[in-house]
Amino acid sequence: MSSDRFSRQSFLGSRAEEALAAAKVAIVGLGGGGSHVAQQLAHLGFRHFKLFDGDLIEDSNLNRLVGGTELDVTMATPKVIIAERVIRSVAPTAYVERYQARWQDHPEALRSCDLIFGNVDGYRQRWELQVCSRRYCIPYVDIGLDVAEVGDEGPKMRGQVILTVPGGPCMKCVDFITDENLDEEGARYGDAGPRPQVVWANGVLASTAVGLAVDLLTGWTRSVPSERVVYLSYDGNTGVLAPDKRLRYLKSSSCRHFTAEDVGDRALRPA
Amino acid sequence: MSVLVRLRRDLFDAMVADLCRPHPFALERVGFLYGKLARALDLRLVIPFEYVPVPDEQYLDEPDAAATINADALFDAHQRTRRAQDCCLHVHMHLGEGSTWFGTTDLKTLRRIGPSLQRMAKGGAHGGLVLSLSTASTLLWLPGDTEPSRGRVSIVGFPTSVDWRR
Ligand SMILES: [Zn+2]
Numbered sequence: 001m002s003s004d005r006f007s008r009q010s011f012l013g014s015r016a017e018e019a020l021a022a023a024k025v026a027i028v029g030l031g032g033g034g035s036h037v038a039q040q041l042a043h044l045g046f047r048h049f050k051l052f053d054g055d056l057i058e059d060s061n062l063n064r065l066v067g068g069t070e071l072d073v074t075m076a077t078p079k080v081i082i083a084e085r086v087i088r089s090v091a092p093t094a095y096v097e098r099y100q101a102r103w104q105d106h107p108e109a110l111r112s113c114d115l116i117f118g119n120v121d122g123y124r125q126r127w128e129l130q131v132c133s134r135r136y137c138i139p140y141v142d143i144g145l146d147v148a149e150v151g152d153e154g155p156k157m158r159g160q161v162i163l164t165v166p167g168g169p170c171m172k173c174v175d176f177i178t179d180e181n182l183d184e185e186g187a188r189y190g191d192a193g194p195r196p197q198v199v200w201a202n203g204v205l206a207s208t209a210v211g212l213a214v215d216l217l218t219g220w221t222r223s224v225p226s227e228r229v230v231y232l233s234y235d236g237n238t239g240v241l242a243p244d245k246r247l248r249y250l251k252s253s254s255c256r257h258f259t260a261e262d263v264g265d266r267a268l269r270p271a
Numbered sequence: 272m273s274v275l276v277r278l279r280r281d282l283f284d285a286m287v288a289d290l291c292r293p294h295p296f297a298l299e300r301v302g303f304l305y306g307k308l309a310r311a312l313d314l315r316l317v318i319p320f321e322y323v324p325v326p327d328e329q330y331l332d333e334p335d336a337a338a339t340i341n342a343d344a345l346f347d348a349h350q351r352t353r354r355a356q357d358c359c360l361h362v363h364m365h366l367g368e369g370s371t372w373f374g375t376t377d378l379k380t381l382r383r384i385g386p387s388l389q390r391m392a393k394g395g396a397h398g399g400l401v402l403s404l405s406t407a408s409t410l411l412w413l414p415g416d417t418e419p420s421r422g423r424v425s426i427v428g429f430p431t432s433v434d435w436r437r
Contacts, residue, residue: 022435112311114425114433136309137277137318137427165428167279219430228281228429260320264307 006045016218017045023217024048026113028103028129030079031055032197033119033143035066036206038083042090044214049087049096050113052103053079064199104128111136115213118142119206121195123181130164130171134258137166141213143205145236147196157201157236160244161208163216168228170255175246176231201236208232208241228253274396274420276306276317276360276409280428287402289324290364297330301340303348304360308396308414315413317358317396317422323351345384349391358395359388360411364402371403373410385412385419400424406432 006017013019025046027034030053038049056076057068065079067086080098087094103110110116116138118129126142133140145159164170171177212230215221233244282304290300306319329344352359361384365371373381381399388397389412398411398419407424423434 018435019433023433106312108310108312111309111316112314114431135318136311136316137279139427139431165280165431166277167281167428216429216431217433224429261307263318263320264309264316 009044012214012218012220016214016220019217020045020214021047023115024050024113025213026050026052026103026110026116027083027119028052028110028116029119029121030065030083031061031119032064032199032202033145033206033209034117035064035068035079035083035086036203037117037119037143037210039066039086039090040207040210041213042087042094044210045091047091047094049084049094050099050109051080051083051096052099052101052106052110053083054101055079057082060194064197064202066199103132107132111138113138115217116140117209117213119144123177123185126171127177127182130177131258133164134166134170134255135263137263139163139165139213139216141209142171143209145195145197145201145205145234147236155196155237157198157234159201159205159234159236161205161212161230161232161234161241163209163212163230165216165228167260168253168255169250170229170257172257173252173255174229174231174244174250176244201234204236204239204241205234208234226253272413273314274317274409274411274413274422275311275314275434276319276400276407276422276424278319278407278424278426280426280431282319282322283402283407283426283428286322286362287364287404289322290362290402291366294327294330296332297339299363301325301330301344302362303351304362304400305351305355306358306360308358308394315396317360317409317411319358319360322362323348345387349388352388352395352397353391356392356394358411359392359397360400360409361398362400362402367403368405369403370406370408371401372408373399373401377401378410381410381419385410386417388412389414406434 057072078100084096142162147157231244234241302324304319305321309316325344331339333339385398400409409422410419425434426432
C-alpha cells in the first residue's frame with residue numbers, strides 16, 4: 001500500500017489498491033442507489049468514473065440522494081454534478097466523466113468500462129444494461145428497491161442486488177427478469193411509476209453491491225460463487241439480506257440467453 | 272489507439288487446462304482464439320468467444336522448437352478467419368505465475384502469422400496471446416496496421432483482473 005489512506009483496508013490484498021484505482025467504473029443512475037455507490041467507491045480508492053444520469057435533482061429526491069442539498073434543489077443541479085462533487089471531495093484528482101444523458105446516447109463510453117453499476121427503474125432498462133454488459137464482456141451489478149402495499153398487511157419493502165458476469169447466468173436465467181414482466185411493463189409504456197424509496201434501504205443495497213464489486217476486483221474472500229452469479233434478496237421489513245430462493249432452481253452455471261458469439265458491435269459482414 | 276482484450280475467465284481457464292496437457296512429443300501446446308473486434312470510447316476491444324486447440328497430429332516433430340505446428344493447423348485457422356471475418360489470436364503458454372511476454376522465437380512466429388491472418392480478415396485484429404497460469408499478454412495487428420500493438424488483457428469473471436499496464 002502506497003499511503004496511509006488505505007491502511008485499514010490492507011486485508012484486501014497487496015495489489016488491491018492498484019486494482020481498484022485502475023478499474024473504470026460506470027454508474028448508471030445517480031439517485032438513491034447510485035449516489036451511495038459513487039461516494040463509497042471514492043472512499044475505497046476507485047479513481048475512474050463514468051457517470052450517467054439525465055435528471056436534475058428535485059425536492060422529492062432529498063430524502064435519499066447522498067450529497068444533495070437544498071441549494072441544489074433551488075438551483076436544479078444535475079445529479080451527475082452532485083455525484084462528481086461528492087467523489088471529488090474525497091478524491092480530488094479522480095478522473096470523472098459526466099454524461100447528463102441516457103447511457104444509450106453514449107454507448108461507446110459505457111463499453112469502455114470494466115464494471116457497470118445499474119441503479120435504474122424497471123425491467124426494460126435493466127435488461128438493456130444486461131445486454132450491453134454481455135456484448136462487451138463487462139460484469140454488471142444491479143440494485144433495486146420497491147415497496148408494495150398488499151391488501152391490509154401493510155407495506156412490504158423488497159430489494160435485490162444481482163451481480164452477473166459474462167458466461168455466467170444472466171438476470172433472465174435467475175428468473176428476476178422474465179418475458180412476462182417485460183411485456184407487462186411494456187403495456188404500461190415502460191412507466192415504472194415513481195417508486196417509493198428510502199435512504200437506509202438504498203444504503204443497504206448500494207453497500208452490498210459495492211462489497212460484491214470489491215471482492216470481484218480483488219478476490220479478497222477467495223470464494224467463487226458456484227453458480228457464477230450472485231443474487232441477494234432484501235426483505236426491508238425484517239432487514240434480512242440473503243441468497244434468493246430462485247438460485248436453487250438454477251439449472252446451469254451458464255447462460256441460456258446469450259450465446260458466446262453474441263459479442264462486439266453488430267455489423268454487416270462482407271458476403 | 273489502445274487495445275484491450277476482454278477475456279472471459281471460463282475461456283481463460285479452459286485454455287490453461289488445454290495448454291497444460293502433455294503432448295506425445297511437442298514440449299508445448301498451441302491453440303487459436305477467435306473473437307470480435309469492437310469499438311469503445313477511447314480504445315478498441317477484442318472480445319474472444321471460442322478457443323480451438325491444435326489437434327495432436329498437427330504438430331511437427333522438430334527438436335529445435337518447443338512447439339511447431341504444421342501447415343494444416345495454420346491453414347485451418349486461416350480458413351476459419353476468412354470465412355467468419357473474426358479476429359484470430361495464436362495462443363500458447365509459459366508455465367509459471369505472473370506476467371509473461373513473448374520470447375524471441377515466439378515473436379518470429381508472430382511476425383509471420385499476424386500479417387498472414389490480417390490478409391484473411393482485414394477488419395479484424397490478429398496476433399498472439401501468451402498465457403501464464405494467472406495472466407495473459409498480447410501483441411496484435413489492428414486493421415490497416417503494419418506494425419503490431421501491445422494490448423492489455425483483462426480477465427473477466429470471478430475474480431476479474433483488470434489489466435492496468437499502460
Ligand atoms: Zn441468461
